[in-house]
Amino acid sequence: MQNLSTLPEKLQLLEWIGKQKDRSIYNVNAHLHTPYSFSAFKDISEIFQLAKEQGVRILGINDFYSTDGYEEFSYLARVNNIFPLFNIEFIGLNQKDKEKGLRLNDPGNPGRVYLSGKGLFFPPKMDEPYASQVNEIKQEIITRVGQMMDKTNVLLKDIGADIVLSMREIFEKYAVDLVRERHIAKALRIQVFEKYSSLDDRAVFFEKLYGQAPKVYMGNNAAVENEIRNMLFKAGKKAFVEENTKAFLPIDLIKKMILHAGGIPTYPLLADNLEGEYTAFERNKEALLEELKARNVHSIEFIPNRNDLRLLKEYAGFFWKNEVLVTFGTEHNSPDMIPMKVETRGHIDLDDELKELSYKGACVVAAHQYLKSKGEEGYVKESGERNGNSLQPFVELGHGVISKYFAE
Structure with a gap:
């Protein structure tokens, strides 16, 4: 990808976009995990293949603790004429x-x-002491996952199974930069399925391992992996290992890391569950708005496939009207290959109002990336404070950045 710093200067870009008749609203997925953390995708190229097939023109890589996928993501974005966040x-x-x-x-x-x-520098920047602190966290996570894998191997031996999991094999076949418990579940599921082609034999195996009959269809890869994780690795289960507090950085330090890397600290709203309930922190949107401002956080995001359309509109619209940046994504941080287009719960499409809001949010992030590449302040300053009081100038600039990127 060309560096955004090579695009015309701000005034020229705004003058250019002002003359364009195209005011397209592009489909956006601003939050996607890749195999650099854990992902439904076999590789980054699959992300772009599916995005093109499903008409998504703006994609945001969003891995845990890692920017290592940025270079490949950027290259494939340019090749496929998709704008990268x-x-x-x-x-x-x-x-x-x-x-x-x-x-x-x-x-x-x-x-x-x-x-x-959101909107970190490209090429990425993570200087000391932050780089070492992030690497220490990643090592803590890998150590814990290794302990869970060891416990799983003991369970397998106890039931007489000739299946052994190894960290080396997981890194060689399924992980890139970080191993998580989902990788163990995937490696175990694959070995079991390779050994047992019969659905009944698979069910018998997992009944021995769990101590109770599995509840999911033994031909559904994602469902089986999710059940392995729930039956073995959750709190109170046989292969669970308590997380070390060293694996969690203080929130203020994380915000400093994000700002140092050129980004916008962003709070992901869990929002409503199946019963329409919210966590105590998120229950009152007016109080949440004031609390986020007090914590110097001026950007939120949703993963709408877990939310009701009406409640999503209520929350997202409220924050946008109060000049808080709002973005949407799918995560794809599980084995399930859900659509690339952002949907709400029950596979209900975003309506036109939310699609426009989604694009405007992406424009703000694009404008931030562009301004930071020019050595200027973006949507938030290096202090984390807002740069101005209105989203609209960033929406207009970002639309120009994205449109110029597509035009070149």
């Missing part, structure tokens, strides 16, 4: 929220927070 995701801990028992966007763990960074 460069993002990252962390899992952190706010000790004060934990002590209060406050659940934020992780409903099972008080104080734990998922936090994304």
Whole structure:
């Protein structure tokens, strides 16, 4: 990809876009995990193949703790004439929220927070001490996963199975930069399926391993992997290993890392569940808005496939009207190959209003990337404070950036 710094200067770009008649609203998926963390995709090229087939023109890479996929992502974006957004995701801990028992966007763990960074520098920048701190976190995660794998191997031996999992094989076949518990589930499922072609034999095997009959169809790869994870690796299960607190950075430090890397600290809203319930932190959108401002966070994102369309519109519209950046994505952070186009719960498409909001949000991130590449302040300053009080100038500039990228 050409560096955005080679695009015309801001005033020229705005003058150019002002003369264009095309005001297209492009389909956006601003949050995708790749095999550099864990992903439904076999490789990054599959992401772009599916995006082209399904009409998605703007994609955001969003791996856990890693920017290692940026170069390939950028190259394939240019080859396929798709605009790239460069993002990252962390899992952190706010000790004060934990002590209060406050659940934020992780409903099972008080104080734990998922936090994304949107619109990071490309090429990526992660200087010391941040680079070492991120690597230490990744090593903590790999160590824990290795312990869970060891426990799984003991369980396999106990039932007389001639299946052995190895970290080396997982890295060679299924992982790139980071091994997570989903990788163990995938490796185990593949070995079992290779050994047993009969659905009944597979079911017998997993009944011995779980101590109870499996509940999912033994021909569904994703369902079996998800059940392995739930039956073996969740809290209280046979192969569970407690997470070391060293695996979670303080939220303020994560925000500093994101800002240092050129990005926009972004709070991913879990939002409503199947019963229409919210976590205590997210329950009142007015209070949430004030709390995010107090924490110097001016950007949110949704993974709409877990949300009701009406409630999503209510929340997303409220924050956008209050000049908070809003983006949408699918994650694809599980074995399930769901559509690339963003949908709400029940495979319901975004309506026209949300599609426009989704594109506007992508424009703000694109404008931020462009301005940072020019050595200027983006949507947020290096301090994390807002740069101005309105989203609209960034929407207009970002539309120019994206349109010029497609035109060249």
